Amino acid sequence: MVSVTLLGSAQDGGVPQAGSANSEKLQKRYPVAIGLVDSDGGRHLFDVSRYLAEQLQIWGQTGVDSIFLTHAHIGHVDGLTLFGKEVMNCQGITLNCSKIMHDLIKNTPIWSIMVDQGVFTLKTNNFVKLPGVTVEAIEIPHRAELSDMHAYIIKADKSLLYLPDHDTWRETLNGHDLRAWLNHLEIDIALIDGTFFSKDELKNRKQEEIPHPPVEQTLEMLGERREGDGEIVFIHLNHTNPLCRDDTPVTELGWKVGQEGMRFLI
Numbered sequence: 001m002v003s004v005t006l007l008g009s010a011q012d013g014g015v016p017q018a019g020s021a022n023s024e025k026l027q028k029r030y031p032v033a034i035g036l037v038d039s040d041g042g043r044h045l046f047d048v049s050r051y052l053a054e055q056l057q058i059w060g061q062t063g064v065d066s067i068f069l070t071h072a073h074i075g076h077v078d079g080l081t082l083f084g085k086e087v088m089n090c091q092g093i094t095l096n097c098s099k100i101m102h103d104l105i106k107n108t109p110i111w112s113i114m115v116d117q118g119v120f121t122l123k124t125n126n127f128v129k130l131p132g133v134t135v136e137a138i139e140i141p142h143r144a145e146l147s148d149m150h151a152y153i154i155k156a157d158k159s160l161l162y163l164p165d166h167d168t169w170r171e172t173l174n175g176h177d178l179r180a181w182l183n184h185l186e187i188d189i190a191l192i193d194g195t196f197f198s199k200d201e202l203k204n205r206k207q208e209e210i211p212h213p214p215v216e217q218t219l220e221m222l223g224e225r226r227e228g229d230g231e232i233v234f235i236h237l238n239h240t241n242p243l244c245r246d247d248t249p250v251t252e253l254g255w256k257v258g259q260e261g262m263r264f265l266i
């Protein structure tokens with residue numbers, strides 16, 4: 001049996017976010033991450049947040065065998081150091097990432113020392129075969145200040161897409177229709193970027209500064225879930241996203257909003 005568990009449903013800042021009053025007492029959400037268990041029980045973590053302790057508990061695991069990174073933005077990598085001497089004292093964890101991310105790790109002292117100490121073994125293959133499941137990295141346009149960005153397709157009997165961050169559907173789809181793109185990739189379950197619900201959600205920042213396709217737009221492209229459609233789950237929610245309070249704009253169309261602990265058998 002191969003399973004994927006959603007370990008975090010929030011954007012990099014989590015919910016509540018540092019500096020937000022959270023007067024509504026929104027339910028806590030961790031920065032996005034998923035845990036894959038292969039058919040031999042191997043444990044593979046996709047993105048590593050500073051809430052690693054809580055997220056491993058949600059997953060029911062006490063360690064990991066390998067890690068896959070999407071990109072270098074803070075919530076996706078800021079738990080990496082927890083595998084080192086000061087905390088878990090791990091050895092020989094395979095760390096899968098892009099070539100650009102690999103070079104960033106080698107050039108960032110707090111991470112490169114962990115490679116030197118044998119905590120991580122870096123690998124840059126974009127196709128990884130694991131027992132009962134394959135993992136394929138696909139490059140996705142996303143603001144690349146530090147690294148490029150890769151989504152992952154995890155394929156066993158079913159295929160799951162993990163796409164927590166991207167800039168615009170126009171660039172990601174490159175002229176294709178969203179439904180046609182998902183069909184072409186043969187995706188049964190898509191965990192996709194739901195950072196902001198609408199364009200005008202961030203009052204103090206210009207939208208161009210923080211590109212992510214708004215959920216509103218994605219819902220317009222998808223329409224209602226039809227017979228034979230796969231599952232679509234919105235993840236990477238910003239603390240301002242109204243879906244943190246009420247998920248009905250998504251659920252009434254037949255799609256889902258991510259919740260920590262959601263488990264998919266693939």
Ligand SMILES: [Zn+2]
Pocket residue numbers: 011012073075076164165236
């Ligand atoms: Zn992110």
Ligand SMILES: [Zn+2]
Pocket residue numbers: 071073142165
């Ligand atoms: Zn990002």
